[in-house]
Amino acid sequence: MPVDVIKQIYKPTMTVGQVYARAYGTLAQPMPVGNVLELSVEHSEDVQTQEDMTTLGGGTHAEVRRVKEVKMKAKLADLNVVNLARSVLGTVEAIGAGAATDEPFVATLGGLLPLTHISPTAVAVKKGATAGAATPVPMAGNYEVRPEGVFVLADAKDITESDKLWISYSYGAYAAIEALTTKAVELQLIFGGLNEADNGKPVVVDIFRASQGVTKALTLVGKGFNSLDVEGTVLMDPTKTGAGISKYYRTRMS
Incomplete structure (x- = not known):
């Protein structure tokens, strides 16, 4: 009860x-x-008090x-x-899975190439003055693929400082939060x-x-x-x- x-x-x-x-x-x-x-x-x-002045x-x-x-x-x-x-x-934006083609970068040895999208897969790096004339760069001995982008090794064999690089890759769905x-x-x-x-x-x-x-x-x-x-x-x-x-x-x- x-x-x-x-x-x-x-x-x-x-x-x-x-x-x-x-x-x-x-x-x-x-x-x-x-x-x-x-x-x-x-x-x-908020406490309001009145003094006792009588005694x-x-x-x-x-x-x-x-x-x-x-x-x-x-x-x-x-x-x-x-x-x-x-x-x-x-604010939140839902980014659908997709693919990026020939994102342009200028190489810095020992530096990160921050991609537009996170967690790239099937990454292909090319080197050349233009995307159409660029030639593939193998991953081994040249770069690492990380969730935040592509990291160029400080002692890369086939990439030199200020080379023009073109990166293509796939990515999965994710959320972007703009603070x-x-x-x-x-x-x-x-x-x-x-x-x-x-x-x-x-x-x-x-x-x-x-x-x-x-x-x-x-x-x-x-x-x-x-x-x-x-x-x-x-x-x-x-x-x-x-x-x-x-x-x-x-x-x-x-």
Whole structure:
């Protein structure tokens, strides 16, 4: 019975669970964001006090407390395309598989030739003043194929400094995320929690409307797992109405 839940006193809490998100104000289905290492809602207050001037020793005669701001903070472990794009205020372009023909370069021994597309396969390098007159250069002893492009060996046998090179290759489908090209997204978040300290009982938290700001840092090289630390503001949802109905967030638990 609901009354039994309300009267519970023993309620140690250690929650795990899934976090779902969708763009605020849309009818899209909330989608899992992946492994979330930390998720919190933090409140800050504006406290106005009036001194008690009626007696010796002072004190507080009156006080008014108002919530000034509600912050949402999260640590995302899965750097998938959606999470990364939201966290760097980026736009996503889906690049289909294809082939590139005769991309032009000028050789630098011991340097990288950065190709237009990543993870090239079936790479063919030619050398010559024009693509039509160029002749093939064997890979062995001259260059390495890397995900980021073609690396010319410092002691290449058949390539000299400033040679004109032409590179053809195939590539698979991938996503390109252009950072800092859009505004912060507003999300509806749902936390489907399970309380490990109380027999796995459910704790469901709905954050009706929250902004998500840019990540504090994007670690590219590090000794541990990467994560995205993001935060935003829990905003008023004007669609929530009625006495005792929050416009910000709610918690449901058994």
